[in-house]
Amino acid sequence: xxxxxxxxxxxxxxxxxxxxxxxxxxxxxxxxxxxxxxxxxxxxxxxxxxxxxxxxxxxxxxxxxxxxxxxxxxxxxxxxxxxxxxxxxxxxxxxxxxxxxxxxxxxxxxxxxxxxxxxxxxxxxxxxxxxxxxxxxxxxxxxxxxxxxxxxxxxxxxxxxxxxxxxxxxxxxxxxxxxxxxxxxxxxxxxxxxxxxxxxxxxxxxxxxxxxxxxxxxx
Amino acid sequence: xxxxxxxxxxxxxxxxxxxxxxxxxxxxxxxxxxxxxxxxxxxxxxxxxxxxxxxxxxxxxxxxxxxxxxxxxxxxxxxxxxxxxxxxxxxxxxxxxxxxxxxxxxxxxxxxxxxxxxxxxxxxxxxxxxxxxxxxxxxxxxxxxxxxxxxxxxxxxxxxxxxxxxxxxxxxxxxxxxxxxxxxxxxxxxxxxxxxxxxxxxxxxxxxxx
Numbered sequence: 398x399x400x401x402x403x404x405x406x407x408x409x410x411x412x413x414x415x416x417x418x419x420x421x422x423x424x425x426x427x428x429x430x431x432x433x434x435x436x437x438x439x440x441x442x443x444x445x446x447x448x449x450x451x452x453x454x455x456x457x458x459x460x461x462x463x464x465x466x467x468x469x470x471x472x473x474x475x476x477x478x479x480x481x482x483x484x485x486x487x488x489x490x491x492x493x494x495x496x497x498x499x500x501x502x503x504x505x506x507x508x509x510x511x512x513x514x515x516x517x518x519x520x521x522x523x524x525x526x527x528x529x530x531x532x533x534x535x536x537x538x539x540x541x542x543x544x545x546x547x548x549x550x551x552x553x554x555x556x557x558x559x560x561x562x563x564x565x566x567x568x569x570x571x572x573x574x575x576x577x578x579x580x581x582x583x584x585x586x587x588x589x590x591x592x593x594x595x596x597x598x599x600x601x602x603x604x605x606x607x608x609x610x611x612x613x614x615x616x
Numbered sequence: 617x618x619x620x621x622x623x624x625x626x627x628x629x630x631x632x633x634x635x636x637x638x639x640x641x642x643x644x645x646x647x648x649x650x651x652x653x654x655x656x657x658x659x660x661x662x663x664x665x666x667x668x669x670x671x672x673x674x675x676x677x678x679x680x681x682x683x684x685x686x687x688x689x690x691x692x693x694x695x696x697x698x699x700x701x702x703x704x705x706x707x708x709x710x711x712x713x714x715x716x717x718x719x720x721x722x723x724x725x726x727x728x729x730x731x732x733x734x735x736x737x738x739x740x741x742x743x744x745x746x747x748x749x750x751x752x753x754x755x756x757x758x759x760x761x762x763x764x765x766x767x768x769x770x771x772x773x774x775x776x777x778x779x780x781x782x783x784x785x786x787x788x789x790x791x792x793x794x795x796x797x798x799x800x801x802x803x804x805x806x807x808x809x810x811x812x813x814x815x816x817x818x819x820x821x822x823x824x825x826x
Binding site: 403 | 667670671672673674692695698700704705706707708709710711715719720722723724725749
């Protein structure tokens with residue numbers, strides 16, 4: 398546990414000094430939201446379209462920043478230094494924690510902006526917040542693992558989104574469906590399947606990543 | 617004197633990169649109180665061998681065994697016993713020297729290490745620069761700080777790849793003093809082509825003859 402926390406704190410320290418990931422992720426979110434808002438104009442989109450747009454913005458914004466956590470270690474040649482002092486699973490979990498916090502920060506900014514700009518009316522906040530909370534684990538867990546895989550490739554940026562999309566598709570599908578229902582006055586029982594799918598996906602991707610990370614990180 | 621009796625055993629290590637055979641059946645054994653030098657021409661696999669020995673890279677075949685008082689140390693605990701200084705290992709440039717030191721010390725679960733840090737910073741002539749970001753250090757100062765970070769936990773096995781790299785005469789003298797102390801009762805592994813460095817070693821392994 399201590400190593401996980403120390404890896405997380407080290408990444409927070411670095412991020413405070415460079416602000417690379419947080420700037421990339423927030424600027425991407427704001428630019429995309431503005432582009433979507435201008436393109437839709439006065440057209441009143443349905444809850445289904447708005448839920449899909451919200452998750453598309455969230456997905457691509459997170460893709461612009463989540464990979465940085467491992468790319469930075471490879472590009473600055475500190476990956477070997479880190480390998481020398483930490484167990485692989487602790488490195489994964491420390492970086493997963495950092496990406497999870499980064500995603501939550503992104504959502505704190507993005508959700509109110511999206512609601513205000515796109516006139517997105519959420520009826521059941523319990524469903525919406527549960528979806529976001531559980532979905533974050535899958536997004537951060539999968540994103541962190543894909544970041545570790547692509548950090549050793551030469552075309553890192555493009556590869557991350559392309560590789561992450563099929564892996565994170567279950568989160569997107571379930572997230573869009575649950576968010577739509579949150580805007581259509583559904584009850585918590587109506588989104589049971591989506592929340593279960595998000596939860597199961599989060600658990601599976603995190604456990605699989607912990608088990609497989611040693612092979613990715615040390616090769 | 618160190619109470620631990622460590623042994624580092626390389627058993628028929630083979631490393632291939634695609635079709636290119638870098639290391640062929642490299643075997644040796646070194647114990648506490650002795651030293652070994654790895655030498656060979658450029659591109660012969662010296663650094664690859666050091667990385668394999670430090671658990672940073674997996675061999676294609678063969679194995680590296682660390683024994684502590686004849687008991688094999690599990691792979692995931694090896695980091696507690698080793699220290700490595702090499703030109704390819706970098707420190708966190710945005711962080712200060714002290715932040716780097718604290719990170720590595722805490723990761724190794726060290727406690728009450730302030731006096732050890734002060735002593736090493738003094739030896740490597742870095743006292744007073746603790747709060748400066750590593751990116752403001754010259755390459756020689758960064759090399760000396762790498763020694764501080766690698767020696768914090770008094771490693772039972774110290775790996776040094778190119779000991780003189782980027783160092784001035786004062787730095788080389790400080791490093792030599794440390795290396796002499798290390799080989800008295802612990803294990804020292806040097807990767808070098810320098811004849812003076814080779815004189816520090818009890819055994820010499822030549823690579824690149826595959």
